[in-house]
Amino acid sequence: MTIVLIDQDGPLANFELGFAAKWESRFPKEIFVSLEERRTFHIKDDYPPHLREHVESIYLEKGFYANLPITNGGLQGMREMENAGFSIYICTAPLSQYENCVLEKYTWMEKHFGKDFTRRIIVTKDKTLIKGDFLIDDAPNVEGIKSPEWKHILFDSPYNRHVTDRPRIKWDTWRDILPVSA
């Protein structure tokens, strides 16, 4: 039994697209940093200091997480991985301002993957405490109190392309990296 932990925001929930839509409607006169221009993992850090409070206000708003679109290939990729026999768990870190995101991570999963799948959500700030064979995550560095048991597979994004020491996938290439004989 191979356990694959999948990060929610990035691989599954399209945070970038959700943010872009809200940003352009709320702050149409401000600069917008497109996905291809993104260089840091935390979107706030890619904006000049005077705009960071605005950036934060977008993703702290009630409904932001619940209404994120799903990534291209996310639904099909997850189904393929399940059919290939992997045990899949969602491994997601909440914002420190947890008030909206924690519950909305559950409602989002239910909306896109069904109620049963909400049983597979693990919410934790520290992903190194979670057991698994692989972690698919767009964060360049996933660190914590433990040396992780899982192997980190980067979910490809412009802001993690400087990382070259780990395998990298998108939803159409996961079979190149994960051992399907599992």
Add this chain to the structure above:
Amino acid sequence: MTIVLIDQDGPLANFELGFAAKWESRFPKEIFVSLEERRTFHIKDDYPPHLREHVESIYLEKGFYANLPITNGGLQGMREMENAGFSIYICTAPLSQYENCVLEKYTWMEKHFGKDFTRRIIVTKDKTLIKGDFLIDDAPNVEGIKSPEWKHILFDSPYNRHVTDRPRIKWDTWRDILPVSA
């Protein structure tokens, strides 16, 4: 570094007391099963079938989890364990009807232990996927997909007294079981 995972409802949040107060005000004419009479882990199962929907309505209600009182000794016990050098994480399973309890587990921890401590919450249906040296939990059986890494220490309750193969603590006896030299 010794990691101690602590279950939230039971050891810390006094589910029983919170339930009793609501039950007696909402259904004063129905039978009430006192804590000392409890024999099953899920409170619903200790009530006759025709009352189970009522039982459920109590703990599914908005505000139930947020307003649970803290257990006797819970605050002091946690502080003592931290001072003894243990790394403490809260390891809590959400109800399948997650709508109120997930967020309220966070607000409860913040209310009693401070905002910083909410970073130490791990929400998971399957606790065997969490790494740690010990799990303090009032559930008689904590099972899941993996063989757990932690040693289960029972948090003593009337409904788990039939279990005799594991160490058992209350907040005033944890030092008898946990290796304080850690």
